[in-house]
Amino acid sequence: MELLRGAVRPYAWGSRTTIPELLGRPVPAPHPEAELWMGAHPGDPSWLVDSSGIERNLLELVEEDPVAQLGERCANHWGGRLPYLLKILAVEEPLSMQAHPSARQAAEGYRREEAAGIPRDAPNRNYPDPTAKPELVCALTEFHALAGFRDPHRTVALLRAIETPGLTKYTELLAGQPDPDGLRALFTTWITLPQSALDELLPEVLDACVLHVKDHGEFDTECRTVLELGETHPRDAGVLAALLLNRLTLSAGEAIYLPAGNLHLYLHGTAVEILANSDNILRCGLTPKHVDVPELLRVVDFACGEMPVSRGEATEPNARMAVYRTDAPEFELARIEWTDSDGEAIELDCTGPQILLCTQGELVARANDGATIELRRGQSMWLSAADPVVTVRPMGANGARLFRATPGTCPD
Template identity: 55%
Template sequence: MKLLEGVVRPYAWGSRTSIATIRGLPTPSPHPEAELWFGAHPAGPSTCVDGSGQATTLLAEIDAHPTDALGESAVGEFGPRLPFLLKILAANEALSLQAHPSAEQAAEGYARENALGLAADAPERNYRDGWHKPEVIVAVTEFDALAGFRDPRQTVDLLRELQVAELDPYLGMLAGQPDSNGLRALFTTWITLPEAVIATLVPAVLDAAVGVLAAGDCEFRAELQTLLELGEAYPRDPGVLAALLLNRIHLEPGEALFLSAGNLHAYLQGTGVEIMANSDNVLRGGLTPKHIDVPELLRVLDFTPVSRDDLSPAVRTVNAERIYLTPAREFRLSRIELDGTGLHHASSISFDMPGPQILAVLRGIVEVRSATGGPTTVRAGQAIWISDDDPDVVVRAASAKVTFFRALVPVPHHARG
């Protein structure tokens, strides 16, 4: 059991206040802080500190004794690597439209690009490893996202509401085939439009959105406001049009999205806790100056229409623990609230599940104690690493209000002994 210090990733879309506030640091921060990583990713492994103050990286800790750290079951399935990455994500601007491959697509694509001799850091490389990348985002603040292709009939209603003559040919494509095939045809057409066409079509759509919003009540107000924001930031990007095809989702704190392979999505704004399979495979679809491989993106995308309910993971509550259930084998995420006064929530909770675990504190202070040692104090913005060979722990609230997240590898029942 060791204290973890996260690694800040200073991407341009990040916030200058959110992560710093959680960590109790002055705001605004000198640079945007987009993500705070807790894990053993080679590009940013957390620092772990033992009770005597000795520090190393979590990556080195796992590499030195993988079975002790991860357990036989996790090593047998995923190899000697932590199969998940836990993050605090703080978006002040929209991220790129993106999707992730399935396990089979990732393995095939990685092997194919290796055979072509592409350098690991080549900008045109799509597959930087052989793993898939399912992910869950749980809102900490109000959180907005685009995710999944919405019901095409609703999209037809949205496009008709705009009343843009230049959109009529594209509207007809979807109205005549309001299914996954129509979505594929329209998305493919938009993503491959010549820049000269984009330069006239996007402004016409944005002008129409302004008019619809100014006219008063509109069923698609949130969608059109997002369209205007994206159009201002990326006026010549076909991803602005593609955003019209996706569900525009608003999450309240504690609500979550599960994004499986092939789901086109973009986080728009807000702070959340994200957990994902430990992979760097991203196929971008717009709202970015980075490389977009359209043929490969189209191979990966799932155009099956989905609703918000389809993307919301089931939730099981066990005492103070709110568990977000997904089919991902690499991770399980849960949210725990404790109350040091004992008035509104339990003041402590015990954990005994085998396998590696990370507990990341978002609010307040906890003390984590095992049967073999004294308590470790973990403050907001810090985390604690619990390896497979550590004894069971008890987490106690050391402040009035505590919120922390628990990430683990869901060991199959037959492997628990």
């Protein structure tokens, strides 16, 4: 049971205020800070900090004694790796539009690129590792995203609401087959358009979106999003693809789960994200990074409909704990909240390697051997599988919020 010092990732789409403010550092930061990583990712592992201030690399500790850190079952199933990575996302500008492979697709792609001799750190590498990358994002503030393909009938209504001469044939393409196959056909057509054709169609679509917004049309939010993407990524086919996805606004505590193949794009806001410990990303557009259209089309799932939003399921006997259920074996995320007048301690059973992250208030964690750790907002801690049972409770009368990351249920 030790404090965890996470790694800050300075991507250009990040915020100069969110993560520094969370960690109690001067605001604004000199450069954008997009993600705070908590885990044992080889690219930027966290560090354990003991009571004397000595720091140890979590990745090295897991590699040295995976059974003690992860537990025997977790260590055996995941090959001695911590299977998940916990993050804070500080999204100031949109990320790239992307999807992630299934376990089978990742393993096949990894073998294929290894055989081809593509370096694992090459910019055109799609599969730097052989594992899946499902993820779940839970809003800390109002959080905006595009995720999953909208019901095609609704998308046809949107396209007709912004109808232009150049758009008509594409609208009718989907109207004639309003199902996943029709979505695949339209999506494939748009992201493979020659640049000359794209340069004719996109200005028409953007002008039509401007008019729709001025008229306070039914699809105002969707059109505003397309206009924002068109401004930051002119001449990019991903702007058209954005017309096909569900536009979501999550309130604090609401979460979406993104399984393999789900095409998505985070737009703005702050969130906790938990994901499989993998780097496999297939990008669609809205990025200067590598885009491999044939491989993307092999990965994207064109199932359609409203994107499920979860606030977590209450658990017994800890009614303050809400668990975000998914089918991902790599991870599970839970949220624990105390109100101003509710300071009762909650016992956390030992279910394997855990990361506890405080996002509001102050907490104290106490092991049954008497050891204690205090967590302030923005701080996290590591509980190995060998650690004793821990109880957590808020300090003071202002309430607190804690997120708990654990492995999911490993298949037998």
